[in-house]
Amino acid sequence: MRGENTHGRVADPSSVIAIDALPDGVVVVDGDGVVMAVNRAAERLTGLHRKTSPGRHVGDVLPLRDAEGRDWWKWLDPRGGLSIRSRQVELPLQLDGRDLLVTAAFVRTPARAGRVIRVVITLRDAGARRRLERSRADLVSTVAHELRSPLTSVKGFTATLLAKWDRFNDAQKLVMLQTVNSDADRVTRLITELLDVSRIESGRVEIRRQVVDIPARARRIIAGRVAAGEPEDRFSLTVLGELPEMWLDQDKMDQILGNLVENAVRHGGGKVTIVVEPVEWGVAVSVRDQGEGVKPELASRVFRQFWRGNDRRRGGTGLGLFIVKGLVEAHGGTITVERAPGGGAEFRFIMPIGAPDCV
Numbered sequence: 001m002r003g004e005n006t007h008g009r010v011a012d013p014s015s016v017i018a019i020d021a022l023p024d025g026v027v028v029v030d031g032d033g034v035v036m037a038v039n040r041a042a043e044r045l046t047g048l049h050r051k052t053s054p055g056r057h058v059g060d061v062l063p064l065r066d067a068e069g070r071d072w073w074k075w076l077d078p079r080g081g082l083s084i085r086s087r088q089v090e091l092p093l094q095l096d097g098r099d100l101l102v103t104a105a106f107v108r109t110p111a112r113a114g115r116v117i118r119v120v121i122t123l124r125d126a127g128a129r130r131r132l133e134r135s136r137a138d139l140v141s142t143v144a145h146e147l148r149s150p151l152t153s154v155k156g157f158t159a160t161l162l163a164k165w166d167r168f169n170d171a172q173k174l175v176m177l178q179t180v181n182s183d184a185d186r187v188t189r190l191i192t193e194l195l196d197v198s199r200i201e202s203g204r205v206e207i208r209r210q211v212v213d214i215p216a217r218a219r220r221i222i223a224g225r226v227a228a229g230e231p232e233d234r235f236s237l238t239v240l241g242e243l244p245e246m247w248l249d250q251d252k253m254d255q256i257l258g259n260l261v262e263n264a265v266r267h268g269g270g271k272v273t274i275v276v277e278p279v280e281w282g283v284a285v286s287v288r289d290q291g292e293g294v295k296p297e298l299a300s301r302v303f304r305q306f307w308r309g310n311d312r313r314r315g316g317t318g319l320g321l322f323i324v325k326g327l328v329e330a331h332g333g334t335i336t337v338e339r340a341p342g343g344g345a346e347f348r349f350i351m352p353i354g355a356p357d358c359v
Contacts, residue, residue: 019037019039020039020040022039022041023041024041024122024123024124025039025041025042025043025044025045025046025122025123025124026038026039026041026042026120026121026122026123027039027042027046027048027053027058027062027120027121027123028118028119028120028121029058029118029119029121030117030118030119031078031079031115031116031117031118031119032057033057033058033059033073033078033119034055034056034057034058035053035054035055035056035057035058035061035062036054036118037050037054038050038053038054041123042123045098045100045123045124045125046062046095046098046100046123047096048061048062058073058121059071059073059074062095062121063095063096064093064094064095064100064102065093065094065095066091066092066093066094067092067094072091072093072102076088076104076119078104078106078116078119079115079116083108083114083115084114085106086105086106086108087103087104087105087106088103088104088105089103090102090103091103092126099125099126099127099130100123100124100125100126101123101124101125101126101129102121102122102123102124103121103122104119104120104121104122105119105120105122106118106119107119107120135305138305138306142306142318143190143194146190147187147190149183150183150184150186150187151183151187153179153180153183154180154183154184154187157176157177157179157180158180160176161173161176161177193319193320193323194319196255196319196323196326196327197305197319197322197323197326200322200323200326200327200330205252205326205327205330207248207249207252207330207331208249208251209247209248209249209354209355209356210247210248210249210250210356211245211246211247212246212247212248212249212250212253213246214243214246214248214253214276214283214285214351215237215239215243215276217250217253217254217257218237218257218274218276218285219237220254221254221257221258221261222235222237222261222274224258225261225265230265233271234265234270234271234272235261235271235272235273235274236271236272236273236274237273237274237276238273238274238275238276239275239276239277240275240276240277240278241277241278242278243276243277243278243283244278244282244283244353245353246282246283246351246353246354247353247354247355247356248331248351248354249327249331252327252330252331255323255324255327256324256327256328256349257274257285257287259320259321259323259324260287260324260347261274261287262320263287263320263321263347264287264288264289264291264345264347265289267289267291267345268289268290268291268344268345269289269290269291269292269344270289270290270291270344271289271290272287272288272289273286273287273288273289273340274286274287274288275288279350281350281352281353282333282350282351282352282353282354283350283351283353284348284349284350284351285348285349285350285351286346286347286348287346287347287348288340288341288342288344288345288346288347289340289344289345290340290342290343290344291343291344291345292344293339293340293343293344293345294337294338294339294345299336299337299338302321302337303321303322303324303325303335303337304322305318305319305322306318306319307321307322321347324347324349328349328351331351331352331354332351332352332354333349333350333351333352334349334350335347335348335349335350336348336349
C-alpha cells in the first residue's frame, strides 16, 4: 500500500502533498528514526528516493556527518536529553561530500513526559550561503582596494604639506591640494555607491517624484562631461517625438543617466549617443556607444555587483550598472542591454509616466 512502511506506519497522503509544496527539503521520521516521508526538494538535494526511503532508518538513507565526522542522528538523540527540547538549531553538515544546512523539530506527545513521536528534518543547500559569504568577502576586498589608493594619496600629500609647507611654491601647493580634493571626491563617491547598494538590496530606495525634463537632465550630464575635459563632439542627444509629463526622482534620474554615460565613456568607444523617445506607457532612453559591445552570453551579468567586463584596467568599482538597474526598477521601470544599431552597446531603460507622491 502506498504510504505504508515495513513497520506498519502509514504516512498521511495529505501531509505528503503539503510537504511537497515546501521549497526546502523535508524528511519526516518517527521517534525511532524510521523514515516516514520525503518531499521532492529533499529528493533533489540528497538523492533520496521518496518511494523506497520510507520504512528505512534515517541513519542508513541520510548519513549526515558534522565537520568532525560524527553521526548527526546519534548526536541528535531525540529520545534522550531534556524532555522540553523542541528543535535543533541549524547546523552545517555533510552528506556524501555535499554541504547542507540542517535543522530538526521534535513533535512530542501531549503527555507530561513529552515522548518524541516524530522528528521533522529540514535541509537546505549550503551553496547559497557560501555565495552570499563570497559576495560579502568581495565587497570588503573591493572597498579596501578602492579606498586604499585615494586615502594613501590624501594622507601622503597632507603629511607632506604639513611638514614642508614653506618648501613649496604656490603652484606646487595648488596641484597637491587639487589632488587631495579629487581623491576625497573619489572616496565620497564610493561611500555613496555603497549606501545605494545597501538601500537597493534592502528595498529601502525612496523615490521623491516631481516633474522631470529628461532631455534637460541629459544635456546637463553632457555639459558636465564636456566641462571635465571631454570633447563636445563625442556626445549626441536626440529627442524623438513629443514626450509626456514624467513624474520621477530628479536626483536619481541624474544618477542613472550619469552612470550610463560614464559606463559608455569608460568601457565603450567613439561617439556616445543618447536617444529619448515616447513609448506606450512612458519614456524610453537609450545610451549607445561605438565600442566592442556586450556579448550576448554576458548580457545577464552586466547588472551584477562588481561586474567590470574583461578589462579591469579601465577602473571603476563595478557597482554603477547594478545601481542603475536598482534605481530604474524602484521607479517601476525596466532596463536591458543589447547591441547598438551602429555597433557597440546600447543600454535602454523605460520609465513609466508615474504620478505625484500625494496621489
